[in-house]
Amino acid sequence: MPDEVFDQVLSGVVDGELAPGEALPSERRLAEVLGVSRPAVREALQRMAQTRLLDVRHGGATTVRDFRRHAGLDLLPRLLVRGGTLVPDVARSILEARLAVGPAVAALAAERGGPTLAAALTETLDALAATDDDVERQLHALAFWDQVVDAADSMVFRLMFNSLRAAYEPALDALAPLMAAEVGQVDAYRLLTSALGSGDPETARAAADRVLRPATTQLLSALERLEEAP
Amino acid sequence: MPDEVFDQVLSGVVDGELAPGEALPSERRLAEVLGVSRPAVREALQRMAQTRLLDVRHGGATTVRDFRRHAGLDLLPRLLVRGGTLVPDVARSILEARLAVGPAVAALAAERGGPTLAAALTETLDALAATDDDVERQLHALAFWDQVVDAADSMVFRLMFNSLRAAYEPALDALAPLMAAEVGQVDAYRLLTSALGSGDPETARAAADRVLRPATTQLLSALERLEEAP
DNA sequence: GGGGACAACTGGTCTGACCTCTTGACCTCT
C-alpha cells in the first residue's frame, strides 16, 4: 500500500504536476483522498523525503523540492522510464556518462588490478563468447565491468556503477537487442583485458574507449532520429 | 525516532557488524530491544530496503544485502564519514571521480552551452573573486559547476553532481581550507569559462582538467601520507 | 520414507488516540 502512494506522489513530482515549493495536503487529508491509512501515506512521504524529493517539517506543511536540483543518482531508474516508455533524453545522458566514466575506471583498474584481474576477466569473456543469447551476453558483460570496477578500488565509481546498473537491469530484456553489437565485439573486450593486465592506465583507457564508443555513437544517432520523429 | 533506528541499523550494515545474508531479528523483537514502537522500526527498515541495503520479504525474515554490491551513490555521505571522521579511502575516490567526470561535463557544456553560459559563469566568478572567505568561495565554485552541469544538459551528470554535493556540503566547513588552493585559482576558472564559451569541447576538457588537477594531486598525496601514519 | 496439513512464526495494514511543534489570527498594550 505505501508503495502505491509512493509511486503516485513520485509521479506527481517528476511529471511536474506538483511544482517545487508547492505544499502537499496534510497526511490525514491525503490518506482520506487516496483511501489508505495515515501510516501508509506517512511511510511514503518519509521515503520521498529521504530521497530529497520532499521537505517535511514537524508542525508545518510538507512541500515539494526541485528534484532536478536535489535528487540523487538513485532516482535514475524512475526518470529513465516514464509512462512505460524510455525517455530518450535520459537514455542519451546514460550513454554519454558511460562513455566518459568507463575509460576512467579502466585506467584506475589497470593501475591497481594486478595479474589476477586479467585471468578473472578472461574467464568471464570465455563465458560471454560461449553463448548466443543476447540477454545472457549482456549479463556477462555486466559481470565483466563489475570486476573492472572492483579492481579500480573506488567507492564512488562502485556506487555509480550500482546506480547505473539499477537503471539498466529492469529494462535489460528490451535493451539487450540494442546493445547486441557492442557485446558481440569479443575481440575489443579481449584487447581491453590484456590492456588492463599490462598495468598501463593510458592503454587501458584507450581500449575501453574502443569498446564503448561504437555502440554509443550508433545508439546516440538512433536516439536522435527517435526524438525527431517519435 | 525512526531516524535513530535507521542510523543504528545503517551503522551496523556499513560497519560490517551485520554481515550480508544475515537475518535481522523480527520487527517486534527489534522494537522491544531498541525500546521503540514497531511502526518506528518498520519505517526505518523500509527506508533501508529502499536504498537496497536490506531485503525484506513478506512472511520471511529480513536479511542484510551487500551494500558494496547494491547501494547507490546516495549512500556516499554515510560512507565518507564514519565515526565522525573522514574515511581517506572514500575521499580519495571522490577526488578521482571528480577529476574524471569534471572535464567530461565541461566538454558537453561547451558543445551545448551557448553564449549565455559564459556570461552567467563570469558573473559567478566575479562574485567568487570578490570575497576572501574560504567557505563563501567554495559555495561560489559549487554554483559555478552547477551552471556547467546545467549547460551539459545531462540528467545522469546532474544527478551525479547532486549526490556528490550532498556528500560534500555537510563537511564543507571542514573541507573549505583544504580546497582553498583550487578555488583561489580564479585565472584557471576564467580560462575554463572562455573555453566553455568558445564552443570547442576539447579545449574545455583541457581547461577543466587544469582547474581540477592541481588540488586533486595535492590532496591525494596528502591523503596517502594520512593513511600511512594516522 | 514421502507427502500433505497445520501451527507458529514473519511482515503488512489499519484504527484511534495522544504528543509536540508551527502557524496565524486575535487580542492587548503602547
Add this chain to the structure above:
DNA sequence: AGAGGTCAAGAGGTCAGACCAGTTGTCCCC
C-alpha cells in the same frame, strides 16, 4: 493605528493493540 504577545487550530511524530496475509518448518498420516 501599529507592534507586541497569547492562544487555539492544525500540521507532523509516536504509540498501542489488533487483525490480515504470506512463509516456513514441523508433525502426522498414508
